[in-house]
Amino acid sequence: MFRITSATAADLFDIAATRRIEETAAKALPPHTLMQRAGLAVARFAMAVAPHARVVWVACGPGNNGGDGFEAAAQLQRRGFRTVATRIGDDDRLPADAQASLRRAREAGVTFAEAPPTQYELAVDALLGIGSARAPSGAMLDWLRRMAEGTAPVLSIDTPSGLDADTGAMAANYLQADSAQARRICLSLLTLKPGLFSAHGRDAAGEVWFDDLGVAGIVDSPVARLPGLPAATRRHHASHKGSYGDVAVIGGAPGMAGAALLAGSAALNAGAGRVFVALLDPGAPALDQLRPELMFRRPDTLDLSGMTVVSGCGGGAAVGELLPHILQTADALVLDADALNGIAADPALQKLLKARSGLSTVLTPHPLEAARLLGSNTGEVQRNRLAAAQDLAKRFGAIVALKGSGTVIAQPDGTPVINVTGNARLATAGTGDVLAGMVGAALAARLAPMAATCEAVWRHGDLADQWPEEIPLTAGALAGGCLPVAR
């Protein structure tokens, strides 16, 4: 059993693969073994989370997730914790494994009650796991609300109930009810599921821990992976600014020059050898007094071959006119914001983007920009972020970083990555421009586009995670805090 952190590299498996793994594992073991292991793992974990609990409330559902709950309740009761179980569903409709565990819970002396205890020091959510099929309602919804509003920690077995383990989408009625008071911990069993790390998953799961129930050796195809720490790269003594590449930021239409400056500043701090800024506002000054290292050029005078171009930050409609030239000449390319909006609105630009296939191209849409590119809407993108990012990557032959909680980095072929650094302090204007600049610097340093994007997204989120509580996180300060890819 171990905790998932930003340093964890791990494969993520969807519900279908998890069921295959469970079936293979169960065949090789005596009946009910997996559920007994699951219950024991949960009970041990519960004791570590709340060692002084006088009452543990275990809410059990109608399937095998409920079975894990009965088993955990039996183990806790045997170890001297007063355990109160509430349950949904009829005895005779319980799966066989769960029926056996229910018997063991009764034999162990677990209290079965109609309503949750008024006082408890730990709640165990064993209502729904990977079999969640519809939005929780009735008593189940009521209990989930009580857990969320309570002061005791909530330990979810396998997945938080109501969360789609494949996508991280949460049942809408529960979302509205969730006042997010309680500390949350999730012990994922057998496999780690992608939904725990993206969309509503991070809020619903809280701290994620993993126990493989002793069946780590079964091979199946992951749907995504957690990247772990980026590799540490050293700067060679015998290197020079040319070794770290040129970045050209093209954007900053009238009134939006700041976006391009943020991207330029981030690229510089993230280690690019030289950074050029081409502002689309003809009246913009040709020097940034605070960052005299930035070199200002007119957009039409830049030779983009051999350069990494970051385009779109504060680009407005003006960037659209330059896009044919940029798409055809940039050596490596990061397309953000208005560059993406321009491409979404123009099939000819889409064709040019696809024609870059094979060159380094990274798209960094937020969900609305992704929806425009896909011709869908934000709700649809957020309901399945993995699928949306992969669809975009395949459609345009590019690396795609679909931003938001649990940024998904997808490639045309190969397993996507879900990034687990970052937090809602990044929800402030301009942080996306900073990311675009950081990706630009990583590409300019000649990292492969997938690795460059994963690394930049990881570092961008990590900066926010390490940000001191008492200092406001603004995009400008974030850009100033970037560290070079190679040091």
Ligand SMILES: NC(=O)C1=CN([C@@H]2O[C@H](COP(=O)(O)OP(=O)(O)OC[C@H]3O[C@@H](n4cnc5c(N)ncnc54)[C@H](O)[C@@H]3O)[C@@H](O)[C@H]2O)[C@@H](O)CC1
């Ligand atoms: N069978 C085993 O030996 C093992 C089972 N495991 C556990 O089993 C879980 C999967 O079990 P199941 O496939 O039975 O699925 P669940 O226990 O997640 O739920 C399935 C049941 O819930 C009902 N249901 C779905 N949505 C509902 C809703 N909104 N309101 C009310 N009822 C609803 C379904 O009709 C079905 O009866 C895993 O998440 C894990 O916790 C694992 O511990 C591994 C071992």
Ligand SMILES: Nc1ncnc2c1ncn2[C@@H]1O[C@H](COP(=O)(O)OP(=O)(O)O)[C@@H](O)[C@H]1O
């Ligand atoms: N709640 C959140 N949790 C984690 N990361 C977030 C959250 N909100 C925003 N971010 C990150 O902040 C950045 C915002 O980018 P974007 O939406 O393009 O903003 P802007 O256009 O203002 O720069 C992205 O990297 C995104 O992943």
Ligand SMILES: [K+]
């Ligand atoms: K659960």
